[in-house]
Amino acid sequence: MAVAAGVVCCLGAAALAQARDEPADAGRGAPLAADAELARRAAAEAASRSLDRAAGPALAPSAAPGSPTHTTSSPAGPSPSATASPSASVSPSAARKRAAPKRPADPAPVAGLTRAQMANAKVIVRTGRELGFPRRGLVIAVATAMQESNLYNVASGVLPESQEYPHEGIGWDHDSVGLFQQRASSGWGEVGQLMDPAFATRQFLAALAEIPGWEDLPLTVAAQSVQISAYPDLYAQHEWRATEVVDAFLAAGM
Structure with a gap:
């Protein structure tokens, strides 16, 4: 009986130990299966995200190539409308200068004149034009x-004061000075004024305008009416040259 009881106890102990081992083994097997499933899903999601990044964002149906609303992206860099035009970099003052009409170039010397003579003739023509004189008045003034x-701005050898002003030669006809050999002592103006070609021209033309019907007078008569020269007939010899000079300036747009 004692032996039998010992055997029964041993068998009971062995059964109890086996029962403890089986649940433990079953419990360890379930977590291993769950972990494998989670790892499989994570790998699948990672692969899916990799494919999405490689393929790029999907186009919306309305923006698919070939559709009416599809637009092609432009290359990097500013668009043509954003690029400054050449005129955008030009300042207003520079634009005005560029748009301003060019001044007419001086004509080449004509009628055998030097450049200095042409420059003085230019002053006569320009001054006459500013005063509103017609072509005939300009020809009379240049010929005179x-x-x-x-046609040189001449100082007087007997009037040292006149030589203090810009001049192109010295004459000896009393105190006569300038382009028209006007005399301060006769009331034409101050010496310094008469040495100014523009002032001298204005004085001559103002006196010419006071001659009744001067436009229709022979050139020599019109000039003599102003100058009261001892040689009144000498003015006529310069008419053709004076006409050529005046026409050259007028043709140049003066």
Whole structure:
């Protein structure tokens, strides 16, 4: 009986130990299966995200190539409308200068004149135009200066004061000075004023305008009416040259 009881106890102990081992083994097997399933799902999601990144964002149906609303992206860099035009970099003052009409170039010397003579003739023509004189008045004035000073701004050898001003030669006809050989002692103006070609021209033309019907007078008569020269007939010889000079300036747009 004692032996039998010992055997029964041993068998009971062995059964109890087996029962403890089986649940433990079953419990360890379930977590292993769950972990494998989670790892499989994580790998599948990672692969899916990799494919999405490689493929890029999907186009919306309305933006698919070939659809009416599809637009092609432009290359990197500013668009043509954003690029400054050449005129956008030009300042307003520079644009005005560029748009301003060019001044007419001086004509080449004509009628055998030098450049200095042409420059003085230009002053006569320009001054006459500013005063509103017609072509005939300009021709009379240039021809008169040709006779009186050969179209040079001449100082007087007997009037040292006149030599203090810019001049192109010295004459000896009393105190006569300038392009028209006008005399301060006769009331034409101050010496310094008469040495100014523009002032001298204005004085001559103002006196010419006071001659009744001067436009219709022969050139020599019109000039003599102003100058009261001892040689009144000499003005006429310069008419053709004076006409050529005046026409050259007028053709140049003066």
